[in-house]
Amino acid sequence: MTPELQETEKENVPIEQIIKKGVDVICGKWRLIIIHLLRDKTLRYGEIKRAIPGISEKVLVHELKQLVELGMVDKQSFGEVPPRVEYRLNEKGHTVLPVIDVLSQVGRVFM
Amino acid sequence: MTPELQETEKENVPIEQIIKKGVDVICGKWRLIIIHLLRDKTLRYGEIKRAIPGISEKVLVHELKQLVELGMVDKQSFGEVPPRVEYRLNEKGHTVLPVIDVLSQVGRVFM
DNA sequence: CAGAATCCGACAAGATACTG
DNA sequence: CAGTATCTTGTCGGATTCTG
Numbered sequence: 001m002t003p004e005l006q007e008t009e010k011e012n013v014p015i016e017q018i019i020k021k022g023v024d025v026i027c028g029k030w031r032l033i034i035i036h037l038l039r040d041k042t043l044r045y046g047e048i049k050r051a052i053p054g055i056s057e058k059v060l061v062h063e064l065k066q067l068v069e070l071g072m073v074d075k076q077s078f079g080e081v082p083p084r085v086e087y088r089l090n091e092k093g094h095t096v097l098p099v100i101d102v103l104s105q106v107g108r109v110f111m
Numbered sequence: 112m113t114p115e116l117q118e119t120e121k122e123n124v125p126i127e128q129i130i131k132k133g134v135d136v137i138c139g140k141w142r143l144i145i146i147h148l149l150r151d152k153t154l155r156y157g158e159i160k161r162a163i164p165g166i167s168e169k170v171l172v173h174e175l176k177q178l179v180e181l182g183m184v185d186k187q188s189f190g191e192v193p194p195r196v197e198y199r200l201n202e203k204g205h206t207v208l209p210v211i212d213v214l215s216q217v218g219r220v221f222m
Numbered sequence: 223c224a225g226a227a228t229c230c231g232a233c234a235a236g237a238t239a240c241t242g
Numbered sequence: 243c244a245g246t247a248t249c250t251t252g253t254c255g256g257a258t259t260c261t262g
Binding site: 016018028098099105106111 | 213
């Protein structure tokens with residue numbers, strides 16, 4: 001095959017494609033803020049909203065939906081009135097926490 | 112007047128603001144691809160362009176300019192004809208490499 | 223060769239009002 | 243309380259053409 005393979009990839013997926021996927025997962029103006037917020041606690045929709053001043057409802061709902069779809073956040077609706085919905089970071093979601101940690105170091109450097 | 116709080120003042124910056132800055136620095140469809148490409152070598156404009164099929168000239172130029180402005184990439188123009196311009200990741204730019212490494216692990220998880 | 227200058231479409235994001 | 247529904251604005255990225 002290719003003898004000059006320099007990347008240490010376990011699969012034959014090109015590294016740039018993996019990076020792209022990673023960017024896809026973590027990018028967006030608010031996504032990491034939300035994830036960081038859910039780092040160690042389960043929160044209700046309203047709590048998240050209040051904790052992130054500046055985000056619009058539409059964007060927050062949309063982001064939460066995406067996070068659930070990506071399988072990194074679990075959503076639990078209690079069939080109550082008034083409604084009560086809780087969000088928590090699951091196991092898969094926890095894999096991105098190191099990114100936040102490393103990234104905040106970068107953030108400091110470029111501050 | 113100004114007491115001795117001049118130097119280490121990035122302490123009480125809220126974490127979300129730091130994360131935002133970090134996201135700012137690394138986000139974009141192509142940015143990390145470019146940085147990864149410059150990881151260990153100096154490249155000319157044309158080399159970068161050829162190495163990243165799919166990126167438009169405008170976007171590439173724009174990204175490179177931003178990377179230079181952010182102070183993570185050094186640009187060196189040789190006053191020659193035909194033009195010759197080289198880009199290389201400087202010290203500050205190297206601080207984002209860990210992000211790429213951690214992020215590609217995330218990328219694999221969500222692949 | 224390295225880029226600058228336009229033009230354009232798609233979609234991300236915001237503001238506001240409304241609802242079960 | 244936890245969202246929907248609309249409308250508007252802003253930003254990203256791409257294609258093409260031109261120039262020192």
